[in-house]
Amino acid sequence: MSGNSGTADIYEAVIETARRMGVTPARDTVRAILSAYGDAFTHAMPLALRSATDAQHTGDLDCRFVTHPKNRNPYPLALSKGLTPTTDHPVGALLSSIEERFPVDGYGIDFGVVNGFAKVYAGFPPDDLQKLPELAAIPAMPRGLADRADFFRQHGLDDKVAFTAIDYPHRTVNVYFNDVPPACREADGIRTMLHDLGLPEPSEHLLALAGRSFGLYTTLDWESPGIRRLCFGVTTTDLSSLPVPVDPRLEKFAQSVPYGGPGRKYVYGVAATATGEYHKLETHYKWNPGTVAFI
Numbered sequence: 001m002s003g004n005s006g007t008a009d010i011y012e013a014v015i016e017t018a019r020r021m022g023v024t025p026a027r028d029t030v031r032a033i034l035s036a037y038g039d040a041f042t043h044a045m046p047l048a049l050r051s052a053t054d055a056q057h058t059g060d061l062d063c064r065f066v067t068h069p070k071n072r073n074p075y076p077l078a079l080s081k082g083l084t085p086t087t088d089h090p091v092g093a094l095l096s097s098i099e100e101r102f103p104v105d106g107y108g109i110d111f112g113v114v115n116g117f118a119k120v121y122a123g124f125p126p127d128d129l130q131k132l133p134e135l136a137a138i139p140a141m142p143r144g145l146a147d148r149a150d151f152f153r154q155h156g157l158d159d160k161v162a163f164t165a166i167d168y169p170h171r172t173v174n175v176y177f178n179d180v181p182p183a184c185r186e187a188d189g190i191r192t193m194l195h196d197l198g199l200p201e202p203s204e205h206l207l208a209l210a211g212r213s214f215g216l217y218t219t220l221d222w223e224s225p226g227i228r229r230l231c232f233g234v235t236t237t238d239l240s241s242l243p244v245p246v247d248p249r250l251e252k253f254a255q256s257v258p259y260g261g262p263g264r265k266y267v268y269g270v271a272a273t274a275t276g277e278y279h280k281l282e283t284h285y286k287w288n289p290g291t292v293a294f295i
Helices: 005-021 027-036 038-042 075-080 091-101 132-136 149-154 187-196 204-210 248-256
Strands: 047-052 062-066 106-112 116-123 161-167 172-178 215-221 229-236 266-273 276-286
Touching: 005 027, 005 038, 005 047, 005 248, 005 276, 027 038, 027 106, 027 116, 038 062, 047 248, 062 116, 075 116, 091 116, 091 161, 106 161, 132 149, 132 161, 149 187, 187 204, 204 229, 204 266, 204 276, 248 276
Parallel strands: none
Antiparallel strands: 047 062, 047 276, 062 106, 106 116, 116 161, 161 172, 172 215, 215 229, 229 266, 266 276
């Protein structure tokens, strides 16, 4: 991998974690992705690994990292290297449209060790959260975001957009919100939000975790008019301190990840969907102070 010792270390950590999880990685795919973005690891960027309890993530291991330099859109490189196919679908035009209209402060990559290149994250300056109506007005954006404008305004979220994430193979978009109003983390507010989105009544686990969450995100796509998913995430250095029991599958995952630095950090999330809730856990092979948490 071009002689980059940082990339080689990351590769070994990813492959070892997959082995411990009983996942058979597509080694050439992992090498190709890490090599394409090798300059990220030259600059000691953190690597996060994630597992989840839903069917979509079964049999794979998700990896994510911040790209370097932060002002370079990583999607064209993925296309040129053959990491993801070209497409005429609006998903292929969305990131460049966001870049043209908003002050993107940095990018991240998400890939599976089996399924390969998946997402690109585009983050805005933490002191300059963006307005949702302007994001919803992008022609390539799924119309469900604009259709739900009243929902975001009523819950005080319409000027608190911190990140977006575009999932190319699944053709979905995540919209992340920071500095969310306290009511969005309180039981009555959460029940109202889920009801407004047509999602099932929240479990006690979701309510307990959401009460300590640092933010939330929604998921939407081009095929359905509404919001597919609402997720809350909590950061911690000690899984036993969480207000919910950790799923045994995620405990095994946490124990499987080797660690390359001090101060291990976790991000634990719970997602509400039309078919029920699922949990996910992100942990870090490397963590830099100031790194933004996703879930």
